[in-house]
Amino acid sequence: MVNRFTLIALLAALLPATVQSAPADEPLRVWTRSSKDGRKTYDAIAAAFTKKTGIRVEYFNALTDFEQRLARAAVGGRMPDVIVNELGTAGQLVNMGVATEIDRSRIAGADQLLDSAWRAATLPDGKVYGVPVSVQTHVLFIRRDWREKLGLPVPRTWEELAQLSKAFTERDPDGNGRRDSYGLAFPGGTARGYAAWYLSSFLFQAGGEFQRRGPDGKMHGALDEPAAVATLAFFRRLVCEDRSVQPNAINASTQETNKVFSSGQAGIYLSGPYHIALFDKEPGRDHYEVVPLPAGPTGQRASLAGGELAFITTRSRQPEQARRFVEFLISPEGQAMGMQAPKGGLPIVRLPVNRNLDAGVGHGDARWSMVAQEYAQHGHPLPQARNWSRLQQLAADGFNAILAHCSKDIAGDLRALNQRFNAELARQEAQ
Secondary structure, eight states, X not given: OOOHHHHHHHHHHTSOOOOOOOOTTOOEEEEEEOOHHHHHHHHHHHHHHHHHHOOOEEEEEESTTHHHHHHHHHXXXXXXXXXXXXXXXXXXXXXXXXXXXXXXXXXXXXXXXXXXXXXXXXXXXXXXXXXXXXXXXXXXXXXXXXXXXXXXXXXXXXXXXXXXXXXXXXXXXXXXXXXXOEEEEOOOOOGGGHHHHHHHHHHHHTTOOSEEEOTTSSEEEOTTSHHHHHHHXXXXXXXXXXXXXXXXXXXXXXXXXXXXXXXTSEEEEEEOGGGHHHHIIIIIGGGEEEEOOOBOTTXXXXXXXXXXXXXXXXXXXXXXXHHHHHHHHHSXXXXXXXXXXXXXXXXXOSBOSBTTSOHHHHHTOHHHHHHHHHHHHHEEEOOOOTTHHHHHHHHHHHHHHHHHOTTSOHHHHHHHHHHHHHHHHHHHHHO
């Protein structure tokens, strides 16, 4: 079956290759996968960029259906000039024929960006199509008031995490006299590959990977390794035996799970530091803490390292203006503005990619210094692939199915999943 993005690439190839120059008064069109509050920060950056260059910016932002809107724009032949989206979408955008290869020597300030950010942006063929504008890594959000009431430590191991999660479920940490709280808030749904995204840090902590390069020089699935079995077994314990995740976790999206933590239904949440500002409002800064992830069963530390890239599109009618906008985003001024969200806004630069800036200073919050340290010391990016989103979706579907059925054969199901993963890798290699 031809997937949606393959079809889009075929259709896009049929469109006229000639790109006309834009009229002098046409604004630069920038699309971002961001929330309404994130948009406020982008608007502030646009105003500063326009004041400095005279180039007007017209934004479009969406969150839940951004990729679908982008797909329709690609087929329609009217793409924006710049797209800001997650690292893992790079292969997709290249397959769609809408991302221009980046010549780092032509991007002012490119030499000031973190080497790790450039490595994460590099596709398997060694080419780069997106400029890093922000990076981040997974951290743990924990209801400190609950933990201290029960006299339990910050979890440093998987076992301590399981014990804290079970205690939050069984020992009435909110003191309301009812057994209505849970430990781990778990977005185990399959939409956008959430289950695999969430479990990736634990897979890396166990010493696992999604794929490894074999003696033949090709990538092969690693989802049948003992590390993957250990990861799924640990989470199935939480879901099936301890029952210390929130009800309906198997179908939950990240947006739903955010509310599970903020509303006090669950007391532990693994996510990105972009939720610091959100959770400072509810449940409130005084009620929770931000801490590093625990070590895996062999003592290994790892946390998913993600981020966002700015792509200049192949059909931009203003490629030079687009380049200047991207250069402003990665400049010290643009990065600082991205961390210093205006009133009512959210930061769109989590950890700065410009190595000359300090995250703790930029956010005015020492917690971000801890996040930066975790990224530098233990950050582990997802693989780049011709279509990582498709591979992540396969892994998420498989993980979700294992966790949804408490009597499933984990090792056997992972072997079958790895075969599907390998088939997709081979298909992408053949493209």
